[in-house]
Amino acid sequence: MVESTLWHPVALSEAVAAQAPLAVHVLEQPVVLWRDDQGAVHALADQCPHRGARLSLGRVTPQGRLECPYHGWQFAAGGQCTHVPALPAFVPPPTHCARHFEAQEAHGLVWVRIAPGDQGLPVFTAEGDARLRKLNCGPYDVAASAPRIIENFLDMSHFGFVHEGWLGSREATAIGDYRVEPTPTGLLATGCKAWQPQSNLHSTAAAQVEYTYEVTAPYAAVLTKVPEAGTTAVDGWRESIALFICPVTPVRSRVWFRLAVADFDSPDDKLQAFQHTIFTQDQPVLESQTPQCLPLDLRAELHTAADKASSAYRRFLRQSGITFGVC
Numbered sequence: 654m655v656e657s658t659l660w661h662p663v664a665l666s667e668a669v670a671a672q673a674p675l676a677v678h679v680l681e682q683p684v685v686l687w688r689d690d691q692g693a694v695h696a697l698a699d700q701c702p703h704r705g706a707r708l709s710l711g712r713v714t715p716q717g718r719l720e721c722p723y724h725g726w727q728f729a730a731g732g733q734c735t736h737v738p739a740l741p742a743f744v745p746p747p748t749h750c751a752r753h754f755e756a757q758e759a760h761g762l763v764w765v766r767i768a769p770g771d772q773g774l775p776v777f778t779a780e781g782d783a784r785l786r787k788l789n790c791g792p793y794d795v796a797a798s799a800p801r802i803i804e805n806f807l808d809m810s811h812f813g814f815v816h817e818g819w820l821g822s823r824e825a826t827a828i829g830d831y832r833v834e835p836t837p838t839g840l841l842a843t844g845c846k847a848w849q850p851q852s853n854l855h856s857t858a859a860a861q862v863e864y865t866y867e868v869t870a871p872y873a874a875v876l877t878k879v880p881e882a883g884t885t886a887v888d889g890w891r892e893s894i895a896l897f898i899c900p901v902t903p904v905r906s907r908v909w910f911r912l913a914v915a916d917f918d919s920p921d922d923k924l925q926a927f928q929h930t931i932f933t934q935d936q937p938v939l940e941s942q943t944p945q946c947l948p949l950d951l952r953a954e955l956h957t958a959a960d961k962a963s964s965a966y967r968r969f970l971r972q973s974g975i976t977f978g979v980c
């Protein structure tokens with residue numbers, strides 16, 4: 654499993670507007686996204702093969718071609734140059750081509766991969782559940798490696814400190830035993846219990862909440878929260894949150910959350926505000942961690958039984974041959 658053969662999220666779908674190319678970065682590669690005249694999204698290296706100008710400064714023609722801002726060369730979806738305005742009769746040969754990347758849309762995001770591979774998109778089971786409403790939060794630009802951010806997401810023992818009064822309390826910091834098993838895409842941690850003062854937007858009282866965590870790809874994870882019966886004010890509350898991270902550089906990441914919630918009434922911004930509060934509590938701590946890369950040698954940092962999900966994540970990354978954002 655190599656980083657470049659994975660699908661990476663690069664932008665909100667809605668951020669790629671018609672006729673407006675968008676510059677993004679993944680794995681230190683500048684990429685331009687644009688929509689053709691049919692609305693399909695495409696990705697090319699953000700560097701014109703003629704004289705190196707940024708294609709993202711150009712425009713999309715009415716025919717759905719990407720036009721370079723410098724000399725107006727036009728490029729089709731697969732990267733083929735179709736028109737050189739300085740030589741209108743010239744038919745560009747196949748070698749006149751911009752570097753092309755595969756692109757697709759899912760989970761409210763545009764996904765790109767740098768090299769062909771066998772992996773599919775990270776699975777998010779709740780996406781297909783019509784009883785749950787889906788919406789995105791982010792992007793957040795974070796000065797931390799993608800694996801540090803995943804590991805923070807799997808970590809329950811920081812709740813009473815970083816999220817005191819929200820997801821945890823200094824009065825109830827003990828982490829009970831939980832189970833961790835490896836899976837083909839990462840790991841599954843079940844039976845993770847926490848006492849939470851305000852476990853979600855609708856909490857009116859503290860609740861014992863059971864979490865399941867799943868690492869679904871090297872830079873993607875899903876948590877599912879199940880409040881214990883009778884301890885929550887809102888019956889039937891269910892929530893599943895996917896964390897999707899774009900590794901921009903080894904130590905910079907762009908982060909989105911995909912929420913799947915049973916609440917169809919609250920406005921988007923209210924649901925996003927809760928997640929925003931939680932993540933902006935995490936962000937300064939994440940950005941303070943050194944080294945910024947995630948050390949895969951288990952002797953490099955200290956671990957306890959409460960950290961066994963993160964230890965399993967480090968083992969998975971090492972076995973997968975992941976090199977970006979780790980050390």
Ligand code: FES
Nearest residue numbers: 701703704721724
């Ligand atoms: Fe793009 Fe010349 S640099 S057309």
Ligand code: CO
Nearest residue numbers: 805815816935
């Ligand atoms: Co946190």
